[in-house]
Amino acid sequence: MFELLGIPPQALFGQLLLGLINGAFYAMLSLGLAVIFGMLNVINFTHGAQYMMGAFAAWLMLTQLDIPFWAALVLSPLIVGLFGIVLEKVMLKRIYHLDHLYGFLLTFGLALIIEGLFQWKWGSSGAPYPSPIPGGTNLGFMFLPTYRGFVVVAALVICLATWYGIERTKFGAYLRAATENPTLVRAFGINVPRLITLTYGLGVGLAALAGVLAAPIQQVSALMGVNLVLVVFAVVVIGGMGSIMGSIVTGFGLGLVEGLTKVFYPPASNTVIFVVMALVLLIKPAGLFGQTK
Amino acid sequence: MTTQRTVTLVLLAAALVAPWFAYPVFLMTALCFALFACAFNLLLGYVGLMSFGHAMFFGMAGYFYGHVVKAWNMPPELGLLAGVAGAAALGLVTGALAIRRQGIYFAMITLAFAQMVYFFCVQAPFTHGEDGLQGIPRKALLGGLIPTKDDRVLYYVVLAIFLFGYAAIYRFIHSPFGQVLKAIRDNEQRAVSLGYEADRYKLLAFVLSAALAGLAGATKAMVLQFATLTDVSAAMSGEVVLMALVGGLGTIIGPVVGAFIIITMQNYLAAAGEFVLVIQGVIFVVIVMAFRKGLVGELADWWKSRRRAG
Numbered sequence: 188m189f190e191l192l193g194i195p196p197q198a199l200f201g202q203l204l205l206g207l208i209n210g211a212f213y214a215m216l217s218l219g220l221a222v223i224f225g226m227l228n229v230i231n232f233t234h235g236a237q238y239m240m241g242a243f244a245a246w247l248m249l250t251q252l253d254i255p256f257w258a259a260l261v262l263s264p265l266i267v268g269l270f271g272i273v274l275e276k277v278m279l280k281r282i283y284h285l286d287h288l289y290g291f292l293l294t295f296g297l298a299l300i301i302e303g304l305f306q307w308k309w310g311s312s313g314a315p316y317p318s319p320i321p322g323g324t325n326l327g328f329m330f331l332p333t334y335r336g337f338v339v340v341a342a343l344v345i346c347l348a349t350w351y352g353i354e355r356t357k358f359g360a361y362l363r364a365a366t367e368n369p370t371l372v373r374a375f376g377i378n379v380p381r382l383i384t385l386t387y388g389l390g391v392g393l394a395a396l397a398g399v400l401a402a403p404i405q406q407v408s409a410l411m412g413v414n415l416v417l418v419v420f421a422v423v424v425i426g427g428m429g430s431i432m433g434s435i436v437t438g439f440g441l442g443l444v445e446g447l448t449k450v451f452y453p454p455a456s457n458t459v460i461f462v463v464m465a466l467v468l469l470i471k472p473a474g475l476f477g478q479t480k
Numbered sequence: 481m482t483t484q485r486t487v488t489l490v491l492l493a494a495a496l497v498a499p500w501f502a503y504p505v506f507l508m509t510a511l512c513f514a515l516f517a518c519a520f521n522l523l524l525g526y527v528g529l530m531s532f533g534h535a536m537f538f539g540m541a542g543y544f545y546g547h548v549v550k551a552w553n554m555p556p557e558l559g560l561l562a563g564v565a566g567a568a569a570l571g572l573v574t575g576a577l578a579i580r581r582q583g584i585y586f587a588m589i590t591l592a593f594a595q596m597v598y599f600f601c602v603q604a605p606f607t608h609g610e611d612g613l614q615g616i617p618r619k620a621l622l623g624g625l626i627p628t629k630d631d632r633v634l635y636y637v638v639l640a641i642f643l644f645g646y647a648a649i650y651r652f653i654h655s656p657f658g659q660v661l662k663a664i665r666d667n668e669q670r671a672v673s674l675g676y677e678a679d680r681y682k683l684l685a686f687v688l689s690a691a692l693a694g695l696a697g698a699t700k701a702m703v704l705q706f707a708t709l710t711d712v713s714a715a716m717s718g719e720v721v722l723m724a725l726v727g728g729l730g731t732i733i734g735p736v737v738g739a740f741i742i743i744t745m746q747n748y749l750a751a752a753g754e755f756v757l758v759i760q761g762v763i764f765v766v767i768v769m770a771f772r773k774g775l776v777g778e779l780a781d782w783w784k785s786r787r788r789a790g
Binding site for chain 1: 588602
């Protein structure tokens with residue numbers, strides 16, 4: 188077997204796959220954040236909690252109601268998305284006219300409530316979720332668990348579908364128009380407040396979908412989204428929230444960077460994304476794909 | 481403003497006799513958090529910059545204090561100095577990067593840097609990771625002049641440190657420098673067009689705020705004799721935001737009130753476990769939805785309208 192810079196290929200490709208999977212989650216979550224921010228002008232701090240709710244919904248469905256993974260993949264985002272719509276209708280809607288920081292604080296408070304309640308009910312130790320596609324393939328240079336391969340492909344499909352939905356469909360065109368100039372779009376007879384509500388539901392559903400996909404890989408636990416959302420914030424700062432494609436590329440790219448760091452200098456693997464953020468701020472403050480605004 | 485002066489005098493008198501009526505360690509902890517919240521509020525209330533990563537200054541200063549006093553066996557004054565200087569240096573680096581973006585991005589960037597510092601503290605040998613830096617000796621201050629074994633004596637030291645920090649913030653806000661800061665908060669473009677280099681002012685305010693948060697963190701390590709990961713965590717960054725918010729942003733006394741409320745609440749709810757977080761979350765939501773001015777802000781409004789009516 189060949190070796191690369193003294194690193195056995197199993198370790199290298201294993202970490203690269205892990206990086207790609209992490210990147211898939213960064214991409215899906217930062218995409219949702221960007222879509223929500225574009226429309227609502229709110230940085231959704233609850234995103235990590237909603238991701239956790241997605242995983243929990245799938246786990247509860249499986250253990251309490253025997254609903255299989257594939258059904259949960261559809262049901263869970265719908266349920267959590269609906270929960271998001273209620274949040275938007277009851278609370279978020281009332282603070283759009285205020286400074287951005289209030290949306291940030293409100294959603295931070297909501298995340299504390301949701302995560303605290305889940306932790307109180309189910310504790311903070313994780314519960315395992317059996318892999319829906321067990322087994323794997325030996326590729327010669329590494330072993331690929333089938334489910335992990337599926338997650339990468341599914342995340343790519345989800346990201347591209349979101350991109351297509353926003354950039355190439357009529358609904359997406361309304362969305363982009365309403366982001367640019369809501370008053371004018373309303374004058375054309377389009378119900379912008381409903382569009383905003385739907386967008387939030389969509390973004391939240393996306394987070395929940397990521398949560399369901401993560402359930403069989405990670406332990407399902409009340410705090411699974413806490414650190415993740417902070418990393419995703421850094422991803423969003425690096426990519427800039429202006430471009431959908433930018434979020435996807437940045438998410439996957441940073442996952443790979445993190446994976447490579449784990450191979451070559453493990454102690455820095457937790458911090459490398461933040462270091463990249465510092466560098467990007469030095470060189471291109473608006474973010475890799477952002478416009479200065 | 482005679483009302484303001486009366487209130488200040490009453491509060492000061494209360495602070496002087498407090499250790500005979502309440503547990504001194506509780507009071508000292510609350511004073512440290514009050515200073516921390518004031519330092520945070522200097523940035524948000526008077527420059528309009530919301531740092532969601534202030535725990536990095538507070539927590540790191542505690543580690544610096546502990547390392548200097550315990551591992552290097554130096555006097556506590558040097559420990560405090562190390563805490564302040566270390567926090568200021570960290571503030572200079574992170575602040576210079578964070579002010580390159582505005583608005584909500586600033587909050588996300590500071591949050592991300594604080595998370596980076598947190599991960600660093602988990603791994604770095606001098607912080608002792610999950611165990612924390614424990615058993616920092618309490619040494620006499622000023623070369624043995626002030627013994628600190630007695631909690632009440634130490635209380636007056638902490639009160640003096642707090643008042644020093646509070647007075648410093650008061651001076652900043654009411655100086656020409658503070659006026660420029662407020663101008664930048666209200667209309668940055670205009671301040672720039674008048675010839676002020678907004679970025680320099682912002683950075684200086686950020687470093688000052690970090691240094692004072694560091695003073696609070698180092699003092700807390702001196703009082704409680706330990707420094708742990710809790711103090712550098714994102715939850716702590718959120719807590720200080722909550723304190724300032726509960727008391728009232730942009731009022732100088734508000735964060736002090738907020739800190740005392742939150743610390744008292746935590747003291748009583750210590751047994752409630754996860755529910756402390758839930759309650760904190762509920763307070764966040766209620767304040768953002770209904771009482772954005774905070775306790776002191778709402779009270780001041782009520783007082784003003786009452787006087788106008790009467």
